[in-house]
Amino acid sequence: MSESAANQAKPLVLVVEDELPLVTMLRYNLERQGFRVEEAGDGQEALDRIGEVQPDLVLLDWMLPGVSGLEVCRQLRRRSATRDLPVIMVTARSEEQDSVRGLDTGADDYITKPFNMDALLARMRALLRRANPMPVKGRLAFEGIELDLASHRVQRSGRAVHVGPTEFRLLEFLLQHPRRVFSREELLDAVWGKDIHVEPRTVDVHIRRLRKAINGPGESDLVRTVRAAGYALDVEMS
Ligand code: CA
Numbered sequence: 001m002s003e004s005a006a007n008q009a010k011p012l013v014l015v016v017e018d019e020l021p022l023v024t025m026l027r028y029n030l031e032r033q034g035f036r037v038e039e040a041g042d043g044q045e046a047l048d049r050i051g052e053v054q055p056d057l058v059l060l061d062w063m064l065p066g067v068s069g070l071e072v073c074r075q076l077r078r079r080s081a082t083r084d085l086p087v088i089m090v091t092a093r094s095e096e097q098d099s100v101r102g103l104d105t106g107a108d109d110y111i112t113k114p115f116n117m118d119a120l121l122a123r124m125r126a127l128l129r130r131a132n133p134m135p136v137k138g139r140l141a142f143e144g145i146e147l148d149l150a151s152h153r154v155q156r157s158g159r160a161v162h163v164g165p166t167e168f169r170l171l172e173f174l175l176q177h178p179r180r181v182f183s184r185e186e187l188l189d190a191v192w193g194k195d196i197h198v199e200p201r202t203v204d205v206h207i208r209r210l211r212k213a214i215n216g217p218g219e220s221d222l223v224r225t226v227r228a229a230g231y232a233l234d235v236e237m238s
Helices: 003-009 020-032 043-053 069-078 093-104 117-131 165-176 184-192 201-214
Strands: 012-016 036-040 057-061 087-092 109-113 139-142 145-148 153-156 159-161 223-226 230-233
Touching (some): 012 020, 145 165
Parallel strands (some): 012 036, 057 087
Antiparallel strands (some): 153 159
């Protein structure tokens, strides 16, 4: 994995806090524990930054200048893009009785200042695990093609088919949406990832390899080319 790809894999935490020493302490500890950290110093900045950086988790101070943490949380829950974004509310001990109210507005958890870093990390990790459960490994099938996600094996009509890793991901994606036509750009985004710059004709190369692998002699071509539109996994009409 390249350095930037490894970096992308680290969960991104948005620390919303107006006490600078606490922000510094959190950044130091979270980065040492393998998180990326972004900051916002008040509620409005938090709402703006969330759309911009798309964090995996928000550490949200209750008492903020301007828009309160409580109101930030409420607004996040109202927006469809952030409805399920994990939020941990950070409260001072004197506000503890209010914490329950924080949970009512949709915070997933809360922690009271001064807090123990290990306790906070445990809660953050638990929340991230809940938000991103391991995908269920199963089997995808279409017209005699079977793809086993656990063993990474592909078969057509019972015979083993050998495909490269990119063709495997391409086939996996097409099997998830049989008969739907995808443009080269859509396939690039779904299979290669949005941040990676690849020429659209690369898709053609891998589609060609996929066809060669899955279509045995005398078998129908299950990858349909839709002129000017893209590709679909389908039974070719002849
Ligand atoms: Ca504060």
